[in-house]
Amino acid sequence: MTVTTVTPPRLAGSPEQGEPxxxxxxxxxxxxxxxxxxxxxxxxxxxxxxxxxxxAFTNETLTGAASVNSHFVGFANFVKLFGDEDFINSFLLTFIFVIGSAVIGQNTLGLVIALIQRGRGRVLRGVVNGVVIAAWVVPEVVAAACWYSFLAEEGTLNELLGSLGLSQDWLFSAPMLAIILANIWRGTAFSMLVYSAALSDVPSDLLEAAAVDGASGWRRLVHITLPLIRRSILSNLMLITLQTLAAFGLIYALTGGGPGTASQTTPLYMYEQAFRYFEIGYGSAMALVMLVIGAVFSLVYLRLIKVDA
Amino acid sequence: MTRVAARTAALISLALITLAFLGPFVWVLVASVQPEANLSAKPTFEFSFKNFAAVLNWETVYHPIINSIVISGGTAILTVVVSGLAAYPLSRYKLRFKRHFMLTLLFTTGLPVTAIMVPVYSMFFRFNLYGSVPATVLFLAASALPFAIWMMKNFMDGVPVSLEEAAWVDGAGWVQSLTRVVVPLMAPGVAVVTIFVFVGQWGNFFVPFVLLDTPEKQPAAVTIYTFFSQYGQVAYGELAAFSIIYTAPAVVLYVAVNKYLAGSFSFAGSVKG
Known part of the structure; x- marks a missing residue:
């Protein structure tokens, strides 16, 4: 932004004003x-x-005695939280979900698509972009319905695998894999668009010069392209981590956190505690933990990008 | 690897990626026009709009879609008006706190809205706002504001101040200057922010799911979920048809602003700043 000095609009005929x-x-x-x-x-x-x-420091609930008269309980909710096996389970699942679907899945696939698309024809890019972005534009509940039909026992995948004898209820036997794949499918477009924009800023003469010097495609990627876009990589990682950390609708509609708690990430566990058992104080303690984690990633993101405000 | 081999490998991998991304879509597209659709995408020669006809009634589609339009539209309009006003001093005046304010907004865009829902629900319950559509719209607008103000300010920065000076000479205040000069000149930007917020809320499932109490108030996102979470009695063809009807506006609006959003991705990665 350029700094603009502005003559403020004056009221016509306004008298001399005092300092205050x-x-x-x-x-x-x-x-x-x-x-x-x-x-x-x-x-x-x-x-x-x-x-x-x-x-988060009270025993607030919506039912029972504490709903009328909640009181301060100190760190009780947090003590309970870190001793709660279901919470620790949900935290680990969230970690696996973020690493698997965002950091490894969306990020790598987005970069790969952006890289191999470079320099291809317009039609080809249009088709690939169109399909990948379509998965991103679809509302999350519809995305969940698509994946449900794909992975269910009578679903499309089993229909394709039918003759191989591998059919099973994938949402039951591999729920984490199911939500990770569904989230990769849904979120890759974002990383792809960020990397396409970043790659278009990599000067092509630099790559050509390296090619003339005999550097292979792989070496050009590792020694020139990736170092040049490293800030984009880092800020993309922060953004997709933030988006994935809080994912709710897709998981809730696809597996509901189940079977049992096999795919119950922290947002789903928080939902269950706060809105099914009405443990609002306990749910808030969980919310606070998520907010703090989100805030840390958000701050790292702010440090990474050069903002012109 | 020779050039031809590398090129072939690249094309094959692009083809595979495209097919893999198409996979989950096939069922929705196929099942929606199959009268006896089930969960797997099996192309048959039966073709009918029976599923669409079956869901196009007041309870299943029209009412939830109208709710979606009211909630998303209300949020979009409110967000655009409020962020447009807020962007004016941030774009035009020299303010001491400006940089900090803009950074705080950017920081807020990163916070997980999902996590805020527990306290929001608790607040709504205390202040008797639980189930209120207007209160839900106010909350949605507030959650969309940080990013909307950023976009608005960037678009407004693109309108030269010199064009406003003529209006000031004629005695126009900031309100006239904003509504008569700046907004018309940044109309595409206003449209982009409106559509961006609208599409975002169109797909929002969690917030209405938590804050609205009765099915009559729920937008299509929640209705579809209810429709297919009742396992066993699902009419799959109708679910697919409903999904297509509900998804279409989001796709059309995305295509409309696609061109303008391109710039925001180099911003997200911020190589240029």
Missing amino acids: RRRLRGTLRWLVPLGPALVLLVIFMAGPILWSVYI
């Missing part, structure tokens, strides 16, 4: 247009975050 009134007008000049946004952000974003900090 001038300052007030200066404040109102930005406060009035920013006001509605500030009000909404404070009530509906900052409010809930602060509220979660408060209720």
Whole structure:
């Protein structure tokens, strides 16, 4: 952004202003247009975050005695949290889900597609982009329905595998693999678009010069292309981690966290505790842990990109 | 590896990737026009719009879609108006806190909205807002604002200040200047932000699922989920037809703004800043 010096619109014929009134007008000049946004952000974003900090330390529930009269319980929710096997299970599953579907799956596949698409014809790129982006544009509930039909016992995959004798209920035998594949399918477009944009900034004469010097395609990739786009790689990793960490609808609609707790990631466990058992205080403690993790990744992202604000 | 072999390998891998991405779509497309569809995509020579006809009624499709339009549309309009106002001082004035404010907004876009839902639900319950569509729209608008303000400010920065100066000479205040000069000049930007927010909310499942209490208020995202989570009694062909009807607007709107969104990906990776 270029810094713009602005002559503020003046009221016609306004008399000489005293210093305090001038300052007030200066404040109102930005406060009035920013006001509605500030009000909404404070009530509906900052409010809930602060509220979660408060209720995470209470025994707030929506049913039973504590719903009328919740009180401060100190770190009890957090002590319970880190001794809760189901929470630790959900945390590990979330970790596997993020590493498998975002860091390895979407990131690598997005980079590979962007790399091999470079320099291909427009039609080919259009078709590949179209299909990959379509999976991204589809609402998550529809994506879940697509994958459900693909992996279910009477689904398309078993129909294809039928003669090989491998048919099984994939959502039952491999629920984590199912949600990881579904999320790779849904999210790869984002990484692909980020890397296509980044690769278009890699100067082609540099690659050509290296090719003339006899560097193989692999060496050009490792020694020239990847170092040049490393900031994009890192910030892409942060962004997709943030998106994947909080994934709910896709998993909930596809496996519901099951069978049992076999694919119950932390957002689903939080949902179960807070909205099925109405343990709001306990659910908030979990929410707070997720917010802190999200905040750390978000801060790292801010450090990585060069923002011009 | 020779050039020809490398080229062939690249084309084959692109073909395989495309097929793999197409796979899960096949069922929806095939089953929607099969009268006796089941869960696997088996192309047959039967073809009919029976499934579409079966779901095109008030309860199944029209009402949820209208709810979706009201919720997503209300959120989009509110977000655009509020972020447009907010972007004006951020784009035009020299403010001491501007950089910090913009960075805080960017930081907020990274926070998982899913995690905020427990306290939001608890707040809605306390203040008797649980089940209220307007309150849900206000929350959705607030959650869309940080990114919308960023986009709006970037589009507004592209409108030269010199064009406003003429209006100021004529005695226009910032309101006239914004509505008569700036907004018309950044109309494509306003459209992009509107569509971006609309499509985002169109697919939103978790927020209405948690904050709205009765099926009559739920948007299509939740209705579809209810439709297919009742295993055993699912009419798969109808589910596929409903999915297509619900997905179509998102796809059409995405295609409309596709060109303008390209720039935001080099921003996300921010090589240029």
